[in-house]
Amino acid sequence: MKVRIKRDVNFVEYDVALQDATLLELLNTIKMQQDSSLAFSSGCRSSVCGSCAMRVNDKEVLACAYKVQEGDVIEPLRNVEVLRDLVVNMDKAFQTNKRAQTWLQTYNKEAKLTHEDEKINALQSDCILCGSCYSACPVYAVNAEFLGPFALTGVWKYVSDKREASPQEKIDTVQTNGVWDCTLCNECTLVCPQNISSKADIEKLRMKSTMAGYNDPNFTGGLSFDGGLSF
Ligand code: SF4
Ligand code: SF4
Numbered sequence: 035m036k037v038r039i040k041r042d043v044n045f046v047e048y049d050v051a052l053q054d055a056t057l058l059e060l061l062n063t064i065k066m067q068q069d070s071s072l073a074f075s076s077g078c079r080s081s082v083c084g085s086c087a088m089r090v091n092d093k094e095v096l097a098c099a100y101k102v103q104e105g106d107v108i109e110p111l112r113n114v115e116v117l118r119d120l121v122v123n124m125d126k127a128f129q130t131n132k133r134a135q136t137w138l139q140t141y142n143k144e145a146k147l148t149h150e151d152e153k154i155n156a157l158q159s160d161c162i163l164c165g166s167c168y169s170a171c172p173v174y175a176v177n178a179e180f181l182g183p184f185a186l187t188g189v190w191k192y193v194s195d196k197r198e199a200s201p202q203e204k205i206d207t208v209q210t211n212g213v214w215d216c217t218l219c220n221e222c223t224l225v226c227p228q229n230i231s232s233k234a235d236i237e238k239l240r241m242k243s244t245m246a247g248y249n250d251p252n253f254t255g256g257l258s259f260d261g262g263l264s265f
C-alpha cells in the first residue's frame with residue numbers, strides 16, 4: 035500500500051506491505067522498518083487520549099481509529115504550529131479553554147443534579163481534546179483569536195450545569211472572538227470522533243446571549259434604507 039506523508043514542506047511516499055491496518059499501525063510500521071526519523075504522536079491506541087489526531091485527504095481523523103487506504107495523503111493538523119512531521123504544538127489551541135474559562139466559576143452548593151440534569155451535557159463531557167475541530171474550523175484563517183469549537187462546547191457544558199451559580203459571567207466571556215465569530219459551517223461537527231456538535235452548542239450559547247441582552251454584532255449598527263426597515 036502506498037501513502038504520502040507531509041514532512042516539512044514536502045510529501046514523501048512510502049510503500050508498506052500492510053492490509054486492513056489503522057493509520058497508526060502503518061505509521062509505526064514505517065518507523066520500525068523504513069524510516070526511524072518519522073515523527074508522530076500517539077498514546078492510548080484506543081480513541082481515548084486524543085493525541086493522534088491528524089488529517090487524511092484533508093479531513094481530520096484519529097490515526098488509531100482510521101483504517102488507512104491506498105493512496106491516502108497524510109498531513110498534520112491545521113491552525114497549530116507544526117513541530118516536526120505530524121507532531122504539532124497544541125498549546126495555543128488548549129489556551130482557548132483558559133481564555134473561555136471552561137470550568138465551574140461559582141459553585142452553587144445547594145444545586146443537586148438529577149440523572150436528567152446529567153444527560154443535558156453528558157456528550158460535551160466526552161471531549162477528548164483531540165483538536166480535530168480546531169483544525170477543521172475555517173475561522174482561524176481570518177481570526178487567530180477565535181475561541182473555537184471545543185472551548186465554546188466547554189462553555190456550554192458549564193452554562194447548562196445548574197451547579198454553576200454565575201452562568202451570566204460565562205456568557206459575557208464569549209461575546210468577543212466567541213459565539214458571533216462562528217460561521218455555523220458545521221465542519222467541527224463532521225470531524226469530531228465523539229459526535230459532539232460544537233456548532234449546536236454555539237447556537238445554544240447565542241440563544242442564551244440574546245436572552246441576556248446581547249446582539250449579533252454583525253447585524254447591529256442601525257442599517258436602514260428607504261423602505262423603513264431597520265435593524
Ligand atoms: S461551526 Fe463554527 S466553530 Fe464549527 S467549524 Fe464552523 S465556524 Fe468553526
Ligand atoms: S469537540 Fe470533538 S473534535 Fe473537538 S477536541 Fe473535543 S473530541 Fe476532539
Ligand code: FES
Pocket residue numbers: 076077078079080081082083084085086087096097098099
Ligand atoms: S492514540 Fe489515543 S486517541 Fe489515538
